[in-house]
Amino acid sequence: xxxxxxxxxxxxxxxxxxxxxxxxxxMNHNSMYWYRQDPGMGLRLIYYSASEGTTxxxxxxxxxxxxxxxxxxxxxxxxxxxxxxxxxxxCASSEAGLGQGTWEQYFGPGTRLTVT
Amino acid sequence: SxxxxxxxxxxxxxxxxxxxxxxxxxTSINNLQWYRQNxxxxxxxxxxxxxxxxxxxxxxxxxxxxxxxxxxxxxITASRAADTASYFCATLMDTGRRALTFGSGTRLQVQx
Numbered sequence: 323x324x325x326x327x328x329x330x331x332x333x334x335x336x337x338x339x340x341x342x343x344x345x346x347x348x349m350n351h352n353s354m355y356w357y358r359q360d361p362g363m364g365l366r367l368i369y370y371s372a373s374e375g376t377t378x379x380x381x382x383x384x385x386x387x388x389x390x391x392x393x394x395x396x397x398x399x400x401x402x403x404x405x406x407x408x409x410x411x412x413c414a415s416s417e418a419g420l421g422q423g424t425w426e427q428y429f430g431p432g433t434r435l436t437v438t
Numbered sequence: 439s440x441x442x443x444x445x446x447x448x449x450x451x452x453x454x455x456x457x458x459x460x461x462x463x464x465t466s467i468n469n470l471q472w473y474r475q476n477x478x479x480x481x482x483x484x485x486x487x488x489x490x491x492x493x494x495x496x497x498x499x500x501x502x503x504x505x506x507x508x509x510x511x512x513x514i515t516a517s518r519a520a521d522t523a524s525y526f527c528a529t530l531m532d533t534g535r536r537a538l539t540f541g542s543g544t545r546l547q548v549q550x
Contacts, residue, residue, distance in 0.1 A: 326480075353536070353537075355538075357540075363542055364526055364540040364541050364542040365481070365526070365540040366540075367537055367538075367539070370536075372537075381539075412480055412481070414480075414481075418536070424486075425468075425471070425538070426483040426486055427481075427483060427528075429480035429482070431479065431480050432479070432480055
């Protein structure tokens with residue numbers, strides 16, 4: 323039982339390049355989330371998916387797109403990276419979704435992204 | 439803006455002392471949760487308290503919730519060097535977005 327896994331762990335991009343961050347969970351959770359964490363700050367929600375087939379914007383969605391590929395996988399895409407997107411990106415999942423379940427979240431180890 | 443704000447931003451104590459962190463929030467909530475983040479790692483869930491609960495315990499952790507003041511506190515008793523980490527509160531609002539909103543965190547340093 324690996325929990326929440328993220329790839330890659332580190333990435334350096336040039337301004338304007340694109341990339342996709344991958345996230346997978348093996349806990350049969352309904353909801354999945356993408357956050358970014360900037361130095362000395364808390365987490366800000368980028369996008370989330372309350373169930374397979376649905377996605378919703380969070381606090382800071384501009385410059386990002388997401389895909390809930392199936393119940394296990396939730397990817398985050400940067401179409402044209404900017405230096406302001408330099409951050410640590412965390413994926414998380416929780417049992418709860420549109421129906422019942424617990425709301426505690428399980429986090430992946432993070433992806434450290436630098437955009438130069 | 440962040441729904442939850444922690445206080446203090448940083449706290450340094452000696453091993454064996456108690457550590458208290460506070461969290462304030464702005465809107466009506468379904469539940470409030472506390473998470474720990476060790477340096478360079480992801481967040482780990484510590485404890486959840488529902489809006490109709492006033493106090494909850496888990497091992498050396500004690501959480502209180504005062505919905506009239508829109509505030510919560512996390513007490514870690516008999517702290518250990520291994521408790522050194524950042525601690526975040528997160529709220530699930532009563533209506534609307536089905537996702538947590540995190541505060542900015544308290545950095546706890548426990549000196550051995």
